[in-house]
Amino acid sequence: MFAPPMSSIATGMVPTPISRGSSLTPLDGLRPVPADGSFTGNCMIQTPANRGRPASSSTRPSPLAASGRMGTASSTSVALPPVQATNLSEADNIKVAVRVRPLFPHETERGGTTVVQVSSNTTIKVVVPGPAGTSMQRDFAFHACLGPDVNQADVLHLCGVPQLLDAALAGYNVTVFAYGQTGSGKTYTMSGREEVIGSDSYLGDAHDGIITRAIQHLFAAAETRKAEAKFAVAASYLEIYNEGIYDLLNLKAKNLPVKWDAALGFFVPGLKQVTCNKIDTMMEVIRTGMKHRHVGSHELNIESSRSHSIMTIFVHATPLDPSAADFGTPRIGKISFVDLAGSERLKDTKSEGVMLKETANINKSLFVLGKVIAALAERDSSGTSAHIPYRDSKLTKLLMDSLGGNALALMIACCSPASTAVEETLSTLSYATRAKNIQNRPTVQYDPKEAQIANLRREIELLRQENSYLREQVRLGGSLPLGADMGASFQAARSAWPLSSAGGGSGDTSSPLHPAHPVWASLTSTDAAASGVAGVGAASIGSRDSSRDSTRDSSFGSSVASPPMPFPISSAAVLPPQPPRLTASRIGASSDGVRNALIGATAVTHLEPLRMSADATLTPHAVGAARGRRSSHTDFGADDDLMRRLMDTQNLLARFSEENGRLAKENDRLRAGRQLLSQEHGEVLDEIETLRGKLIQLETAVLSGSQxxxxxxxxxxxxxxxxxxxxxxxxxxxxxxxxxxxxxxxxxxxxxxxxxxxxxxxxxxxxxxxxxxxxxxxxxxxxxxxxxxxxxxxxxxxxxxxxxxxxxxxxxxxxxxxxxxxxxxxxxxxxxxxxxxxxxxxxxxxxxxxxxxxxxxxxxxxxxxxxxxxxxxxxxxxxxxxxxxxxxxxxxxxxxxxxxxxxxxxxxxxxxxxxxxxxxxxxxxxxxxxxxxxxxxxx
Ligand SMILES: Nc1ncnc2c1ncn2[C@@H]1O[C@H](COP(=O)(O)OP(=O)(O)OP(=O)(O)O)[C@@H](O)[C@H]1O
Known part of the structure; x- marks a missing residue:
């Protein structure tokens, strides 16, 4: 059993002292670290950056922090901010860091010299040798530029990875991917020395890359925040080899398909997902995956990755603070670590046979990746719509979230400093420059069903407020603002609610949490316009089976048809008998009682974390459930637990709807009363006016002597x-x-x-x-x-x-x-x-x-x-x-x-x-x- 040194895991310390590179001089004009450790750039969750950082490591602030886009690597000790559903409604550009590795002896032997230099924390220059001893210098700017002497621990912090992890804990999708020529240091940056990590004797060392360090940070951060949220973590690990998908945690699963689901996006059905309640389990997953990766030797790299690997960590965070807007609704964060295979020139690698085929496939998928990056960059910089060829390769399908999607993404472009590789380096930097222009829309992710329950609960709360408002207004005889104002105020209350804009970005109507989402349409009655209160009033779920089905199918607003459900969830005829419904009359007609009972029932249902055995292979539906979304091709009969949870959810939805309907009806009556009052007042005063006119008329008649x-x-x-x-x-x-x-x-x-x-x-x-x-x-x-x-x-x-x-x-x-x-x-x-x-x-x-x-x-x-x-x-x-x-x-x-x-x-x-x-x-x-x-x- 893998047993990493827990002391080092807990503290983030590594056994080997970390040297500080001479080039790590603080930059002028860096933003100071706020007292609370927060930063105010448009990058996600406020958080300190130094947790889990080696005490001896550099205190240089992250260039990404300096650019206002990422956190800081300062070791300032600050209190943890609470987990909060910060929603990045704005578009957020992909962050790009460049790492230049040291010049290797074999490169010197071939006459290579250093032509790539990091000139500052955010700039890099390449001296391109020309004919007859001439040269030309090209400068590039990125969010962070890391030279050959930046050690592995610093990479983590200088690239702002801890901030990304904190964002994942708060429910965001996060992607870190390494890109570059073969032998440029991608695997070293992402994983460290895989051959060592994969060995049975591995205990962790100074060469550990981002992945192993990140999970240490992740577990430490989750531990620190356990009072704020309940975390459940799971992991999967796959590689794309020769355009086939292989499960690195289950060697029997070869050539897995990539499928599309309106809710899931592209996903790999049947991929093993392991619950990792402990860091040990997670380290075991990493070790297993790295051990199983396809590697090969060629001229440029004796341990060359022959595949693209994607390690994914799923984080379910259920807020425990009752005052949180999404209390009890699990946020579903996802962290993807992508180690791409490197681009290779056949004349350099001298590949042949199997490796030749591998090289061809690698280059082909990288070519598509390049096209996607270029199309996205073009689209986002010019503001025009363009076709993005995600479907042209499995790699780009699976990276769809990360490139132009809803994830926070960090690209680390790796380069060799050698003059012999200057062409590839320029190509890499050119792609990295384009990637900087790609805009993602990071959003907190929720389970659609849970979000629906949360929204219904919130709807009840709004109805209650409206109800008491109307009651008060009737009591005061209509002296409070009339319907339009009230409608506006409740509309404001609705839009102010954090969940209303989460899940799909502020403007993303495909989000099930967006007020314009069909979920709302199906759950709200048509009296919104009449009442001035948008979305108020819900009909019974039971009477809306068909609309609910259509709602569910369009939950993510996709134009692509989702796979058929294995059975009609909303059909009571198909479902097993449900437990007796909780109604107001059954619990004494107390709406508070209903609400409390509902909330209580909800808590019992949705706080239960996903549990899977370490060797369990997920069904497609389980994959969906793990990601908080539904999937297709599910054998429900084989999964009683999922069925039970589904039933509970259905029941809850029905109960919430009942309560909604009741409140909506009551509000209707109160509105009618208020309207009548206004009418009465008007009529009485009209009468006075009429009689006054009559009086004047008679007075005139008297004065004129006619009467x-x-x-x-x-x-x-x-x-x-x-x-x-x-x-x-x-x-x-x-x-x-x-x-x-x-x-x-x-x-x-x-x-x-x-x-x-x-x-x-x-x-x-x-x-x-x-x-x-x-x-x-x-x-x-x-x-x-x-x-x-x-x-x-x-x-x-x-x-x-x-x-x-x-x-x-x-x-x-x-x-x-x-x-x-x-x-x-x-x-x-x-x-x-x-x-x-x-x-x-x-x-x-x-x-x-x-x-x-x-x-x-x-x-x-x-x-x-x-x-x-x-x-x-x-x-x-x-x-x-x-x-x-x-x-x-x-x-x-x-x-x-x-x-x-x-x-x-x-x-x-x-x-x-x-x-x-x-x-x-x-x-x-x-x-x-x-x-x-x-x-x-x-x-
Ligand atoms: N910054 C660095 N410091 C020290 N050694 C490094 C560094 N970067 C890479 N190396 C070493 O260089 C060699 C090649 O690195 P690596 O395997 O990570 O390249 P790669 O980009 O993943 O290549 P490929 O695409 O072929 O897999 C490895 O032996 C690795 O240990």
Missing amino acids: TPNAAKAALQSAIAGSGGRPRADSPACGETGSGTGVRSPLVNQNSSGHSSSAQDAELPPGAGAPNTAGCGQQPPYDQVDSPYHPPGSAVQPPTPVPLPPGSTLHPQQTQNPPCGAVTAPGAANVANVVAVGSSSGNANEAGVAARRWTYRASSTNQTGAHKTAGANVRKPCEGASRAAYPEAAPARRNVQPVLPYQHQRPPPPPRGLRLMQLSNELGTFGKGPAHYPAHANG
Whole structure:
């Protein structure tokens, strides 16, 4: 059993002291390391760079950090930032580092000299020998340039690999690949000395390359973050040899196919994937893979790789922090280490026989890779769309994620410094330069199913918020912003949610987490537009089987048809019996209970990590599951665990949908109530306007002498009675109990306690109100000022005294409220009455307040022709029916203030009290002759 020195693994220390190269001088203008170890370039996760780094290693900051694109190699000790779903919505160019290896003796023997020099951390120059001793210098710039004296440990950090690994832990796809001529040091850079690593006696050494060092960092970082996320790690290792795919962990698996899946992209079905809960297991995987790689000897390299190898590490990270937006939803990071075979010139390698064929295949696939790089570079630099020939080779198919896809990618171009290889070096640098222009769109990856559950859970949360918002709004009578605003605010809440833009980039509608993804379309009802709340309201999953199927098939928005599922997942007829569904009624109709139960159930289901035995060969579906995506050609009968998990997921989706549907319906009713309230307010105020117009009309008639004041007054009374004086069918009569469904004008909510049925009844439950005696001949206690406009204790300014018309007398009945149910127009009388009461008490303030209140009442209630306590109003009978649809709204409406809904439609009437008082005053002058309108009369 492989047993690496754990001390060195844990700390990243290697047994051999690491020398610092003389060329490792810090660069001017490097960005300082922030105190928290973070960096602010557009490169992924904020993190320190020095974990697992040898204490003796260089503290030179990474050139990639210097360029603001990668982390730093500083050894500054800083705290680990939490795992967070940083989403790189922007395009992120492939990072390119160049490594120049030392000049070897066999090159010197052939007359080679050093013509490649690293001139700075980010620049390199090549002196191209010309004829007759002439030379030409060419300069190149890359994200990092590493000279021959940069040791293996420094390579890891100077290229920013730890940052990439941290990104993988946070759910990103990451690729590191080495490119270059044969013998230029690709395998040495990626793996170290494979022949040593593959041996049974290997214990790790200073030559260890990026892969072995990376897994040390990975496990150390996962250990440090275990409180933040639960990690499950697995690995696979393949090689592409002579255009065939070989599983390096399972020698029986030869010539494996590459398949396309809409969800998976290109993948290799049947590839062995080993769960690596310990670093030992991972090291064993590496050792096994390296041992099985095809190598051969030729003129330029005695241990030449004859294949392209791809070692992939899968990292499932399930956030454990309940406050995280994607709590409980596993992120699926993937790290691919690609060691390409080197380009070879037959005349140099002198290959023949089998090796000749190998060389041909290597060169062919590298040629396609070059074409893909060139096409991508052209596309991304010119902004034009171009065909990318990924399908022309297996290598480019499998690198699709990394080149122009959703991965964070680092290319390490390896060069020989020898003049004898200058052509190949220039070619390599030329490809590397092109690769710099390739843009990827790194995104956090989630399991689509888990993401769907998370989104449903979030949808419920949004619905809940909307629900309480609507309830509050109905309670306040519509004084909160109306639907459009609310819709916007919820839309904002939706888009602000981290998961909404993850999985496919901010603009990637193919992501199942994107709001525009079909998943949403299938799970949301069509009321979004009407409600102003996008995506709110879900129908039952059970009723949407077909749409769910289509949704699932298009989960990744691919135009390529995905393979058929082995059975119709959504068909209840095919599935085994499901456990009883959790419904609100079963757990006591508590939505909190539902939610908690759902969340609890979810946690149980999806926190379970993927477990596989070390020697298990994955079925295609298992590959998909391991990558968090579905696959094709699955034998489900052979995998009970997967079936069970699938069932759980289906059940959860159904439950979430139920809850969504319930909340959506409730919100619909509340929206309808709110709309009705607005309508009612508008109608009441319209009525006032109509009557005011009538008043002016009659006044004009009186002034012009075409009508006597008495006739005008009678006409006005008649108009009032005709417009709104009819008692409503649902209005409680005097002495009756106020009904909860009885609707009164919000305008009458100005009365004093004990006398205003609207104020008093508002506190009563529907149907349980006290006998309604207010207004039945009783005098309101005018000394109480408790209207919303004059809260108790507030200073009330007396209104302008309303003079009694000269010579007028009060009718005895005018000291009393009109009899209950009487349809009169006693505004003038009541105003006179109030003024008289106030005056007689000698309390000007009281009189003023009373006058104001009473005139308000006169204006509001009498003009609508209704005695307020009688509940008579001007609303249409049909409204009662629609009101029954939202009983919650009834009690609240009696507290409403006729303000905002109306104000949304027309200018607010602030001087209404004064204006109405004036109108009432004018009413009071009817019958007194035009002498009381001197100005008008004269005019
Ligand atoms: N930076 C370096 N320092 C010391 N030795 C190196 C360095 N780079 C490469 N070598 C050595 O050079 C030889 C060739 O390197 P390597 O096998 O990694 O080349 P390669 O690019 O992978 O070639 P191929 O494409 O043929 O596999 C190896 O013996 C390796 O140990």
